Structures are given as structure tokens and as C-alpha cells.
Amino acid sequence: xxxxxxxxxxxxxxxxxxxxxxxxxxxxxxxxxxxxxxxxxxxxxxxxxxxxxxxxxxxxxxxxxxxxxxxxxxxxxxxxxxxxxxxxxxxxxxxxxxxxxxxxxxxxxxxxxxxxxxxxxxxxxxxxxxxxxxxxxxxxxxxxxxxxxxxxxxxxxxxxxxxxxxxxxxxxxxxxxxxxxxxxxxxxxxxxxxxxxxxxxxxxxxxxxxxxxxxxxxxxxxxxxxxxxxxxxxxxxxxxxxxxxxxxxxxxx
Numbered sequence: 001x002x003x004x005x006x007x008x009x010x011x012x013x014x015x016x017x018x019x020x021x022x023x024x025x026x027x028x029x030x031x032x033x034x035x036x037x038x039x040x041x042x043x044x045x046x047x048x049x050x051x052x053x054x055x056x057x058x059x060x061x062x063x064x065x066x067x068x069x070x071x072x073x074x075x076x077x078x079x080x081x082x083x084x085x086x087x088x089x090x091x092x093x094x095x096x097x098x099x100x101x102x103x104x105x106x107x108x109x110x111x112x113x114x115x116x117x118x119x120x121x122x123x124x125x126x127x128x129x130x131x132x133x134x135x136x137x138x139x140x141x142x143x144x145x146x147x148x149x150x151x152x153x154x155x156x157x158x159x160x161x162x163x164x165x166x167x168x169x170x171x172x173x174x175x176x177x178x179x180x181x182x183x184x185x186x187x188x189x190x191x192x193x194x195x196x197x198x199x200x201x202x203x204x205x206x207x208x209x210x211x212x213x214x215x216x217x218x219x220x221x222x223x224x225x226x227x228x229x230x231x232x233x234x235x236x237x238x239x240x241x242x243x244x245x246x247x248x249x250x251x252x253x
Contacts, residue, residue, distance in 0.1 A: 008063075011035050020059055025050065032063065038111040041067050071109045073097050074148040080136075080155035083128060092124055093117040095151070109149045125157065126193040131223060131230060132158030161191045164229040169220075170236040174206060182206060183234070191230050203234060214239035 011031040013024050029048045036044035045066040050059050076096055078089055090096060095114045097107060118135055125133035139152040165187060168179045182202040185195045200217045207215035216237040223230050 008032060008035070014061065020050075025061065028061075029063070032065070036065075036067065039070070039108075041070050071142065071147050071149045072107045073109045073151065074143075074146075075150040075152075077152040078155065079152065080157065083125065083130065083157055089121065089124070092120045114151075121155075123193060126191075129160030129162070129191040130158050131161045131191065132156070132225065159228060161223070161228045161230050163187050163189050163191050164222075164224070164227075164231040166232050166234075168203075168234045168236060171238065173210065173212065173238050173241075179203060179206070179234070179236075185232065196232065199234065203236065207236075207238060211241040211243060212239045213242050 011034075012028045013031075014021070014028055025048065029046055032046045033044060036046070047064040049062040049064065051062065052058075053060055073095055074097060076090065076093075078086055081089060095109065095117050121135065122133055134156050135153055136156045137154040139150075139154075141150040142148070143150070163185055166180075166183055166185055168176050168183075171179060183199045185192065185199055189195075196219050200219060203217045204215060207213075207217075216239070218235045220233040220235050221230050222233070
């Protein structure tokens with residue numbers, strides 16, 4: 001219970017000793033409601049009472065919370081998918097229908113978790129080059145009486161993009177030819193998000209092995225949505241090389 005109270009207090013911008021602001025208190029109340037709704041308590045009621053403390057110019061802020069019933073996911077339908085099967089899509093999502101939900105406290109709906117699931121779906125499609133993928137619409141029906149949420153996702157997959165050009169920028173210590181040997185994404189291949197990530201890791205590892213431990217590598221994509229081509233530039237900040245200054249050994253006998 002104490003841990004839960006600490007979590008709720010973290011949403012508040014108001015602090016003990018701060019001047020009272022009606023605007024900030026209003027934001028604090030809305031933040032609490034958003035927190036609860038994100039955890040599936042869509043019918044939560046949060047009341048805020050501000051009371052004067054006798055003999056002082058201070059006030060006490062009190063929140064009265066009625067959590068009510070937490071929603072469970074009872075249906076998850078996906079429409080418009082052709083690239084991946086329905087079960088593949090559902091497996092990457094944390095939101096889902098629990099077969100034990102009727103008997104045990106599982107399968108609760110979380111708004112935050114659901115938003116993360118939409119990002120996971122995008123990552124899955126980007127891994128096969130579908131850079132135009134998007135979730136066109138989400139139908140969410142809430143049955144408050146039974147505390148259930150019914151979800152239907154409508155997908156627009158698009159077509160796979162191919163890699164156009166691949167280049168590097170910002171490198172001086174390591175030649176472009178050396179870096180090119182580490183890059184596996186090549187022109188005319190179907191773009192892959194995981195392939196791009198693997199390229200970045202190899203470039204970072206190369207710099208780490210040379211002592212450039214504060215290097216930074218970012219994939220800058222120039223997406224041609226008409227031609228369905230993506231040009232990739234690996235932008236590099238090499239950083240400074242680190243050297244061993246001293247070696248201490250303690251505890252040996």
C-alpha cells in the first residue's frame with residue numbers, strides 16, 4: 001500500500017512548500033485519472049479537496065479515489081492483415097484475452113500496454129520493409145456492467161520498401177571502406193529494421209574496440225514513399241579515444 005501511494009505521488013507536480021497553484025492542482029488531478037485509466041480502471045473517480053490548515057496560510061490537498069472495477073480484455077480482433085497470420089500478430093502483443101480471465105485476476109486491459117503493442121506491430125512490419133504500415137483505426141467497445149473491453153484493429157500494410165543507397169557520415173578515424181565492410185544492408189535489398197540495428201551494433205563495436213567508448217551511431221533514413229525506396233545514412237559521432245591511465249589491484253595476498 002505504501003509503495004502504491006508513492007507511485008501515485010510521483011504523478012503530482014505539486015510539492016510540499018510550493019506556492020499553491022490552481023492550474024497545477026488541476027493537472028495533478030488529471031494525471032491521477034490518466035494513470036488509473038492507463039491501468040484499466042476506466043471508470044475511476046478522483047475527487048480533490050483543498051482545505052485550509054487553521055492558524056497558518058497553508059493548505060492540505062486531499063485526494064479521494066474510487067477505483068471501481070478494472071477492465072479485462074475479452075476480445076481482440078485484427079482486420080486487414082495479409083503479411084502475417086493473426087496468431088503471429090497476437091503473439092507480439094501483451095494485450096490479449098486470457099483463457100483464465102474468467103477465474104483468475106489475469107488479462108487486465110492497460111492503455112499504456114496497448115499503445116506499446118501498436119509500436120511492436122509497427123516494428124514487426126518494418127522488419128519486412130513495410131514502412132507505410134499503420135493502424136488505421138481502433139474500435140474499442142467498453143462494457144462497464146461486465147467490466148470488459150472489446151478491441152478491433154484495422155491495419156493498412158502497404159508494400160515493402162527496398163534499400164536505395166547506403167552511406168556513412170561523420171567518420172574520420174575509420175574509413176568509409178572499412179565501415180562498408182561491416183554493413184550488411186545493401187542497395188536493392190528489402191529494407192529490414194533489425195538488419196539496420198545489426199549494422200549499427202557492428203559499427204559501434206568497431207569503435208569500442210578502438211577505445212572510442214563514447215561513440216554514437218544513428219541511422220538517418222530518407223524515405224521515398226512514391227518510389228518505395230529508403231536511402232540510409234549511418235551518421236556517426238566518433239568521440240574521443242580512451243586510454244588506460246592506471247591499474248590498481250587490491251585484496252590480493
